[in-house]
Amino acid sequence: xxxxxxxxxxxxxxxxxxxxxxxxxxxxxxxxxxxxxxxxxxxxxxxxxxxxxxxxxxxxxxxxxxxxxxxxxxxxxxxxxxxxxxxxxxxxxxxxxxxxxxxxxxxxxxxxxxxxxxxxxxxxxxxxxxxxxxxxxxxxxxxxxxxxxxxxxxxxxxxxxxxxxxxxxxxxxxxxxxxxxxxxxxxxxxxxxxxxxxxxxxxxxxxxxxxxxxxxxxxxxxxxxxxxxxxxxxxxxxxxxxxxxxxxxxxxxxxxxxxxxxxxxxxxxxxxxxxxxxxxxxxxxxxxxxxxxxxxxxxxxxxxxxxxxxxxxxxxxxxxxxxxxxxxxxxxxxxxxxxxxxxxxxxxxxxxxxxxxxxxxxxxxxxxxxxxxxxxxxxxxxxxxxxxxxxxxxxxxxxxxxxxxxxxxxxxxxxxxxxxxxxxxxxxxxxxxxxxxxxxxxxxxxxxxxxxxxxxxxxxxxxxxxxxxxxxxxxxxxxxxxxxxxxxxxxxxxxxxxxxxxxxxx
Amino acid sequence: xxxxxxxxxxxxxxxxxxxxxxxxxxxxxxxxxxxxxxxxxxxxxxxxxxxxxxxxxxxxxxxxxxxxxxxxxxxxxxxxxxxxxxxxxxxxxxxxxxxxxxxxxxxxxxxxxxxxxxxxxxxxxxxxxxxxxxxxxxxxxxxxxxxxxxxxxxxxxxxxxxxxxxxxxxxxxxxxxxxxxxxxxxxxxxxxxxxxxxxxxxxxxxxxxxxxxxxxxxxxxxxxxxxxxxxxxxxxxxxxxxxx
Numbered sequence: 001x002x003x004x005x006x007x008x009x010x011x012x013x014x015x016x017x018x019x020x021x022x023x024x025x026x027x028x029x030x031x032x033x034x035x036x037x038x039x040x041x042x043x044x045x046x047x048x049x050x051x052x053x054x055x056x057x058x059x060x061x062x063x064x065x066x067x068x069x070x071x072x073x074x075x076x077x078x079x080x081x082x083x084x085x086x087x088x089x090x091x092x093x094x095x096x097x098x099x100x101x102x103x104x105x106x107x108x109x110x111x112x113x114x115x116x117x118x119x120x121x122x123x124x125x126x127x128x129x130x131x132x133x134x135x136x137x138x139x140x141x142x143x144x145x146x147x148x149x150x151x152x153x154x155x156x157x158x159x160x161x162x163x164x165x166x167x168x169x170x171x172x173x174x175x176x177x178x179x180x181x182x183x184x185x186x187x188x189x190x191x192x193x194x195x196x197x198x199x200x201x202x203x204x205x206x207x208x209x210x211x212x213x214x215x216x217x218x219x220x221x222x223x224x225x226x227x228x229x230x231x232x233x234x235x236x237x238x239x240x241x242x243x244x245x246x247x248x249x250x251x252x253x254x255x256x257x258x259x260x261x262x263x264x265x266x267x268x269x270x271x272x273x274x275x276x277x278x279x280x281x282x283x284x285x286x287x288x289x290x291x292x293x294x295x296x297x298x299x300x301x302x303x304x305x306x307x308x309x310x311x312x313x314x315x316x317x318x319x320x321x322x323x324x325x326x327x328x329x330x331x332x333x334x335x336x337x338x339x340x341x342x343x344x345x346x347x348x349x350x351x352x353x354x355x356x357x358x359x360x361x362x363x364x365x366x367x368x369x370x371x372x373x374x375x376x377x378x379x380x381x382x383x384x385x386x387x388x389x390x391x392x393x394x395x396x397x398x399x400x401x402x403x404x405x406x407x408x409x410x411x412x413x414x415x416x417x418x419x420x421x422x423x424x425x426x427x428x429x430x431x432x433x434x435x436x437x438x439x440x441x442x443x444x445x446x447x448x449x450x451x452x453x454x455x456x457x458x459x460x461x462x463x464x465x466x467x468x469x470x471x472x473x474x475x476x477x478x479x480x481x482x483x484x485x486x487x488x489x490x491x492x493x494x495x496x497x498x499x500x501x502x503x504x505x506x
Numbered sequence: 507x508x509x510x511x512x513x514x515x516x517x518x519x520x521x522x523x524x525x526x527x528x529x530x531x532x533x534x535x536x537x538x539x540x541x542x543x544x545x546x547x548x549x550x551x552x553x554x555x556x557x558x559x560x561x562x563x564x565x566x567x568x569x570x571x572x573x574x575x576x577x578x579x580x581x582x583x584x585x586x587x588x589x590x591x592x593x594x595x596x597x598x599x600x601x602x603x604x605x606x607x608x609x610x611x612x613x614x615x616x617x618x619x620x621x622x623x624x625x626x627x628x629x630x631x632x633x634x635x636x637x638x639x640x641x642x643x644x645x646x647x648x649x650x651x652x653x654x655x656x657x658x659x660x661x662x663x664x665x666x667x668x669x670x671x672x673x674x675x676x677x678x679x680x681x682x683x684x685x686x687x688x689x690x691x692x693x694x695x696x697x698x699x700x701x702x703x704x705x706x707x708x709x710x711x712x713x714x715x716x717x718x719x720x721x722x723x724x725x726x727x728x729x730x731x732x733x734x735x736x737x738x739x740x741x742x743x744x745x746x747x748x749x750x
Contacts, residue, residue, distance in 0.1 A: 110711075318643055333665050
């Protein structure tokens, strides 16, 4: 019932009814925000999904799965449910953004657990200057930390507005509970309905008890409760709604009695009827109590009318705490930071060390395994270097010499003679000879099937060698430096021609 | 008074001191907590035992009885011993300043005003949003200082300056973040709140803005108790500066 404080109508009273309808309109705001602002910016094709329907299904799901207002459903379950519905809305969406759709709907309606806010601007009266504004803060879903993890519950406004109708009195916890009982009974969830009915009775009892408490507080200390703010509206509403509650209870009893025709649910329905009767009694007693208390309330209201509200409500943490700390000197900062830590962190529990604990800690297997220093790779240790080490000038000159073999079949000894004659062109003539000799042997050994990695690094040399094949005609090489066969290097076409010529000559 | 009640009172305080203890339905903690709420005689014993131990009792919440250590007792909490990963040596000062700043920023971000501190509800915090909020406030202070002739007024303190000098993120070689960046301080603070039972990591609320952390009533109530004295301290500092 204290939610009613959020919906305190502004003065003058003539605008109360208008204000109520304005609130109803604002409560739909999150859905419009979802459709018009969040969806177009989202990373999926939003026109393929009915987001407003998903928002309604979200509220339905939360309400049907919370056994009472204290029961709850986890955010993960809600996201799962909405993902399934979104998938069924557009199963052929190639990007499969159903979870994103679900999170967008939940995120916008939940608003990160913070209240949505709207501002009522009260126009200036004819004989006054200046308008005034009043913030209206509301939630549709509430994020709480329950016994079994994070939980989402629907607020009374969400239940009443989104589940029943737009012209119902809002922010009425008891009415919301009864509506839940009705919905759950119609859905055949009699056990949950009974739990909700019990919750409704407890709400009535709690309301009655807290009202008595406040009344006692008021008698003892007339400033103990906030009469300027929420209290007068709260009381007015209590009186105004009692008849509604009683009427609603009667309807619920009828429904429960009708439902008890179902033999499976008969016992539960009887219990629901009993529960509703108990709730009715509480409402009746409450009505008498409030009426008797009215003179006390009036006196208290008179005293407190001009008192400002407490400091707590007026604090703006960013303005009053964070920003002063941003400019504070180091000592003041340290004191304040310690104070926040002391408020927020749990008390430090000093460790009590016995021999047992000490031994178990000392002998415990290490939580972090010791790892040896990683060995840094030294390119010199890695065996073959990538590519070859033929200097560019040697490669170029060797390519030039070997290219001659592509024009006509050439013996290795001739190639070596040419290489010796061109020794002046390179820095290391011996290397040139080695490369020419080595390349010839390489051609002989590898034949046609060379892998790309085996070819020389120099493109010229690779191109010169590519068309060549080597033939051993059994003639030994006569050379000071090299031994072995005096190979004939030629293109395969040239060798074929040589064979042809040889056979023709024969 | 029954002497067994003293044992029960001490047991309740013992449960309250465990950050992860929860009064689940049917647990001894729940039974004791219910008794604390309904039995004024028992509540009196609990408060006296707590008083002797140097503990302040705050309020019973669905997450348990909240207690806090008094500054002069064995349970006193400071930034240093709170469990925040503050390094020793040359980085200690930076860690103290940055963790302190982020902690206050989390409070101001999640609970914008006094009313939010009174309402039950669990706001979520995402690291990126929090950093943006803090930067915006630092920007506002710098902007305000630019319009003031007296140079001492509105100047950034050491902590805020140090924060500004830090890079936003500092990726480590093998994934994750190195220390000494803003994101790392924010994440470590939020993880600290999770470890101490003041927040919960909530993957189902993650979105493109990043990981979501949900603060709970323990954080809210603890903060609510200290906020007024923080505000008074800030006001006192302000008036002192004016008189100087």
